[in-house]
Amino acid sequence: xxxxxxxTASLGGAIAIVTAGALAQTxxxxxxxxxxxxxxxxxxxxxxxxxxxxxxxxLGHNVVL
Numbered sequence: 001x002x003x004x005x006x007x008t009a010s011l012g013g014a015i016a017i018v019t020a021g022a023l024a025q026t027x028x029x030x031x032x033x034x035x036x037x038x039x040x041x042x043x044x045x046x047x048x049x050x051x052x053x054x055x056x057x058x059l060g061h062n063v064v065l
Contacts, residue, residue, distance in 0.1 A: 028059060028061050030061075031061060031062040031063065031064050032055070032059065032061060032062070032063045032064070033063075033064050034048060034051070034052050034055070034063055034064065034065050035065075036048035036065060045065075048065050049065055052064070052065045
């Protein structure tokens with residue numbers, strides 16, 4: 001039982017150390033991609049581009065459609 005506790009504790013500590021770098025990144029670190037699963041030039045594309053333009057204002061980053 002004690003061996004299982006120390007193994008689990010060591011594994012948890014190792015995972016915390018490895019993932020610490022991922023937690024330090026700011027969002028968004030690169031342009032945000034938005035996917036519209038319909039043909040270009042249609043009404044869904046136009047609405048998607050309008051939404052992407054409005055999303056980029058509060059984020060302060062580009063939103064790529």
